[in-house]
Amino acid sequence: MAFVSDNVMNLPPYLFSRFQEQKQLLEADGVDVIDLGIGAPDLPPPDFVIDRLTEEARNPANHGYSAYNGSQEFREAVAQFYDKHYGVQLDPDTEVLAVIGSKEGIAHVLQAALNPGDVALIPDPGYPVYRSAVHLAGGKSAALPLDSTHHYQPDYAAIDSDVLKQATLLLLNYPNNPTAAVADSDTFLKAISFARENRLLLVHDAAYDLLTFADYEAPSVMQVPGAKEQAVEFGSLSKSFNMAGWRIGYAVGNPEVIQALSALKSNLDTSQFLPVQKAAATALTSDLKAVARHNQIYQERLSVVYQGLKELGISVSKPNGTIFVWAEVPAGLTSMTFADKLLQEAGVIVTPGNAFGERGEGYFRLALTVPAARLREAVERLRELDLQEVTR
Numbered sequence: 001m002a003f004v005s006d007n008v009m010n011l012p013p014y015l016f017s018r019f020q021e022q023k024q025l026l027e028a029d030g031v032d033v034i035d036l037g038i039g040a041p042d043l044p045p046p047d048f049v050i051d052r053l054t055e056e057a058r059n060p061a062n063h064g065y066s067a068y069n070g071s072q073e074f075r076e077a078v079a080q081f082y083d084k085h086y087g088v089q090l091d092p093d094t095e096v097l098a099v100i101g102s103k104e105g106i107a108h109v110l111q112a113a114l115n116p117g118d119v120a121l122i123p124d125p126g127y128p129v130y131r132s133a134v135h136l137a138g139g140k141s142a143a144l145p146l147d148s149t150h151h152y153q154p155d156y157a158a159i160d161s162d163v164l165k166q167a168t169l170l171l172l173n174y175p176n177n178p179t180a181a182v183a184d185s186d187t188f189l190k191a192i193s194f195a196r197e198n199r200l201l202l203v204h205d206a207a208y209d210l211l212t213f214a215d216y217e218a219p220s221v222m223q224v225p226g227a228k229e230q231a232v233e234f235g236s237l238s239k240s241f242n243m244a245g246w247r248i249g250y251a252v253g254n255p256e257v258i259q260a261l262s263a264l265k266s267n268l269d270t271s272q273f274l275p276v277q278k279a280a281a282t283a284l285t286s287d288l289k290a291v292a293r294h295n296q297i298y299q300e301r302l303s304v305v306y307q308g309l310k311e312l313g314i315s316v317s318k319p320n321g322t323i324f325v326w327a328e329v330p331a332g333l334t335s336m337t338f339a340d341k342l343l344q345e346a347g348v349i350v351t352p353g354n355a356f357g358e359r360g361e362g363y364f365r366l367a368l369t370v371p372a373a374r375l376r377e378a379v380e381r382l383r384e385l386d387l388q389e390v391t392r
């Protein structure tokens with residue numbers, strides 16, 4: 001590997017790829033694999049968003065470079081969305097930035113905010129990109145433990161005091177991937193005061209902000225008084241509007257960090273294709289009825305899985321948001337042996353909890369990204385496995 005940097009060579013291993021390889025082998029053998037491992041929505045984006053994209057794509061004026069920080073219209077749409085949805089005022093010129101998906105934004109804000117050796121506190125279990133991105137930024141990650149006894153809320157007391165002294169950044173994600181936990185009324189109040197006390201930049205990943213069920217509405221960290229002094233929040237159209245491949249999201253909050261991220265990004269990319277930004281602006285300023293319809297579909301799928309798993313004796317809590325179900329693997333199995341068994345013997349792919357960090361061991365994540373009928377079929381196949389028999 002003479003031409004590959006140590007930084008890339010030493011990236012944390014990606015645990016998902018091996019299941020995809022096995023899926024291909026099984027499919028080649030004629031097995032009908034149900035893939036509940038994929039964390040990307042299967043539903044289409046709203047028609048009015050696609051209409052705006054195609055309309056704008058026909059305008060020759062839209063094919064040049066965008067402003068580095070995103071188009072005025074997009075940044076104003078984000079500010080309008082925060083005002084209407086959260087009652088939060090943002091300056092579209094200094095407190096909003098377009099990003100090429102929130103993954104890009106989060107990976108780069110770590111480069112914009114961390115110095116070599118700085119410690120970033122990241123949720124364990126958590127979205128695997130956080131750890132890789134901290135590594136690529138030259139930082140060190142330390143686990144912010146999330147566990148079921150604390151309803152997957154941050155357990156700040158569990159952080160080692162020496163680690164905390166070196167920490168400069170805290171990353172949170174609610175509604176949460178993979179645990180499907182949501183923020184309580186005081187989750188962000190506590191987070192902001194913890195960040196302030198310990199002089200940490202709080203980075204909140206709100207990729208599932210609109211994907212909520214029943215009466216629950218996810219709060220924004222920006223609703224906490226003084227949040228702009230301490231935090232940036234990332235939003236995405238990937239999950240809420242089913243626009244994962246479009247690569248559009250935003251960063252909002254602390255103007256100094258927004259400016260730093262913008263400065264870094266101006267050397268790497270030149271923002272997103274203008275028609276994509278314009279269509280995303282239309283989505284964000286819409287009445288959000290399309291999102292409500294998608295949430296209804298996810299909720300129907302959820303009840304299939306939730307009921308099914310409970311009947312099988314699998315311990316699972318009912319989520320208030322995201323597109324995931326987080327459940328305990330049956331006694332006697334590890335996350336990996338359970339996921340392997342499901343794929344080999346039932347043709348069902350789930351994601352083993354340890355793929356999200358040490359504390360994910362003993363759990364698995366199932367994505368609600370296939371139609372209800374397929375989920376019913378997956379539950380049936382699990383029933384036939386007779387999990388109780390196996391673990392005895």
Ligand SMILES: *Cc1c(COP(=O)(O)O)cnc(C)c1O
Nearest residue numbers: 101102103127177207236238249
């Ligand atoms: C899907 C996902 C993202 C990435 O979203 P993009 O905007 O498509 O980059 C970020 N964070 C979490 C927790 C996710 O699950």
